[in-house]
Amino acid sequence: MFASDLLRALDCCPGGGSSGLLPQLGPRQLLAFTVNCLGNHRYLGFFEDLEQRHKAQVLVEDISDILEEHAEKHFHPYIAYCSNEVYQQRTLQKLISSNAAFREVLREIERRPACGGLPMLSFLILPMQRVTRLPLLTDTLCLKTQGHSERYKAASRALKAISKLVRQCNEGAHRMERMEQMYTLHTQLDFSKVKSLPLISASRWLLKRGELFLVEETGLFRKIASRPTCYLFLFNDVLVVTKKKSEESYMVQDYAQMNHIQVEKIEPSELPLPGGGNRSSSVPHPFQVTLLRNSEGRQEQLLLSSDSASDRARWIVALTHSERQWQGLSSKGDLPQVEITKAFFAKQADEVTLQQADVVLVLQQEDGWLYGERLRDGETGWFPEDFARFITSRVAVEGNVRRMERLRVETDV
Template sequence: PKSWAADGKAAKSPRAEAGRRALKARSMVESIEAPLAGGEEEADGDLESPGSLRRGLRSTSYRRAVVSGVDLDGSSNLKKKNRMSQPVLKAVVEDREKFSSLGRIKKMMLRGQGTFDGEENAVLYQNYKEKALDIDSDEESEPREQKLHEKVVFHHKPLRSTWSQLSVVKKNGLSEAISQEERKRQEAIFEVISSEHSYLLSLEILIRLFKNSRELSLTMTKTESHHLFSNITDVYEASKKFFKELEERHQNNIFIDDISDIVEKHASSTFDPYVKYCTNEVYQQRTLQKLIATNPAFKEVLSRIESHEDCRNLPMISFLILPMQRVTRLPLLMDTICQKTPKDSPKYENCKQALKEVSKLVRLCNEGARKMERTEMMYTINSQLEFKIKPFPLVSSSRWLLKRGELTAYVEDTGLFSKRTSKQQVYFFLFNDVLIITKKKSEESYNVTDYSLREHLVVQQCDSEDPTSSPVKNTSAMLYSRQSSAIHLFRLAVLSNHAGERMEMLLGAETQSDRARWIAALGQDRDGQKTDRTTLTQVEIIRTYTAKQSDELSLQVADVVLVYQKVNDGWYEGQRLRDGERGWFPMECAKEITCRATIDKNMERMGRLLGLETNV
């Protein structure tokens, strides 16, 4: 009856109420002492109950005690009223003495925030843009940081974590308590750690969903599988060891004094698997293309795996190239730390040494990939050449292909009563030390008609605006005027051919950029030492480009390139800032950098990277 219920509620004694609250507090404390599986659940009851205080210690009170150093023992009223929470308060005081330990802070404060402990909101490395690669990162002001923070809150975009965005840093006001220079240095150090975590997550997806897929493995041979995935598991384990030490250093103190020793140690020893993986790149790309083109079963299973939600609509190739991308970005990340470290500090020299080691690692990776590709290509070309003249020993470990392609050669034939000009197709194989001149019989067969050492070649462009400058005598001016609208001409003088004779050739390329590329490749002097780099245009890459020919440059988004030559039909010849590699790439992949401060900063960075005497 309602009257009984009303009487019963009104008749509750203070003793009964106290017993109920004590029982509830005991049950909550016992449940909280278990693992934090239910840490996110809210507890009922008012703020004065021991259970509510214990819940608060797991969030607000604990954070204040650990971060701000508030002495909760000084609150005598809390001790008297809530004796059951006393052991918990004692634990907080013990932790306060170690408030710099980010490990406990992260477990209690960052749970579910996707910094390092949650993968559901973590950013895959394909979508992670290191701030060190952002050419305007230093111009970023405080108001802009607030804007980025608002973007995270309201749009819920999984952006990369920064040091200043960590809860422990924001709640304690640490970023405001230090100088702007030190804050930038902490950001640069933290970025190495956070980007390694993102990279590790992507590698885990590659291994779990693609490499370990039984269904996918059944569609190809073991050799194809090995060419496709190589030693990616070893690369993953090396990254895990690297990240473990980085995170331990981060856990020891919110302010990371230095990570140069960790980077140097792993770059010189642990990262050996990277060299092997990058060396396999040629076989990897070729195998994947072949499987997709000729194996319907493989293509179907691959498409199904790529649609998995963990892949986030990214193709397998974007996962396979990650080790190459990561290893080439490490020098830039370390260089950024170097840039933010005072030059009179011992840390600066340590950082330079670490930068040298990662640069050496990248050089070994590049050399391994190039050596494998060059060696295979040399044997392939050698098997396709048929010498109609004295044979030339082509295969050599110190020789590699610079450029190959078809050109039109114009030859003057002198008859009994007149002269006439005929044209014929020639196919050039230009190596770093020799030019092989052939006639193409088929896609895989070439007759060698002549050859010359590269040092005996002199190339000269024909000026289309001045037909009289044509290199071929007599009828060449007329020839040039007839052909200039369709063919772009240049002259090649061979000072000594295979027979020791001098000869001249008038050659035509189909496009303006093709002519420029042949002139640059055939020319012995690339103007690299004479040109003042500070006067060159700088461009930032806005779209990834993969080289399709030997004289082209593969580029990643955010790469900076110095432009040596611009051709009106849409091509640049440039030098990659991070490693000094030179080649051609489409203009549409880049945008010009106009900020003077950024240009100067890029030149300083290039000086540091290339000054290590290692071709990154």
């Protein structure tokens, strides 16, 4: 039981000390927030109700009513916790990287038997991991009760309630993370050289960012010629082209709305040099971005190059996200599937966090990376191929597609 695990870990946290480290910044505060969210609510009553049902029925016939009641009335602390999880993780990482005394105290706590040898981060991410598993577990109830009309209806109601809860958890986590991210970028992007763009918007979020080689400088982009690179910020509705001034400061050179952008993959052999020949050795992974209507209402072209085939593929996927219409449910049975063999935590905006045993539909493969759709909720993103194994059983593949269809239709995910 997660909350009781945390209570044991919390008992290990020193309450004070002359340094005053832990009372102000330490793991006691990080864990206490979790316990307040989960341990002091009817969250624990869920397990009590399950235990009472088991005592009343040695062979438990159904728990759908318990799942539905708690999802609708008592699991709301999950939403608050998941919405704030990103802040907890960031606070922990900041303390670990900036405070040597804190690191030492944390190591001592993590070594204690009551913590089970687990790092602090594992305690912080566990609620999100567990709540996102509930729809799949509840769907299993639906499968097992298909021969019993009333039980199946009860299981379906529980599945809808659980899926709504998980959707709210995911939306809360995304909303808080995006809000913080946009406020940070607002302070880092300097629009003094171009017409200002109101960056902060509730409907805008970052899809991808990164530095690329600028192969040719034309028009406005001759201003970047002193350093043949540019730094792109791709949002869901606008592309912002900048020159990096420092790690936390960027001079905006231009921007364009996403519906005014065209992207084309180019082979190195297609790039002629002025004196003949081609640039295949110096520009290994080029692609062209055309701003049909830039910040001044004119057309501009950027000939860019990335340092790997996978990075180019990731940029092209991100830049064409609004145009891409992946296969419908009826044809997804033909797509490769992988099972995640070890957890992967997204580090970039276009990556997807995956748990061990997650099933992912593979939409694209490139240079050791896979782009896929997480079966349990439809979220897409990139992840390393060596974190997964391909599912070769046709029966398993077809069963996974049927489960995905059921989850999307019955829960309106």
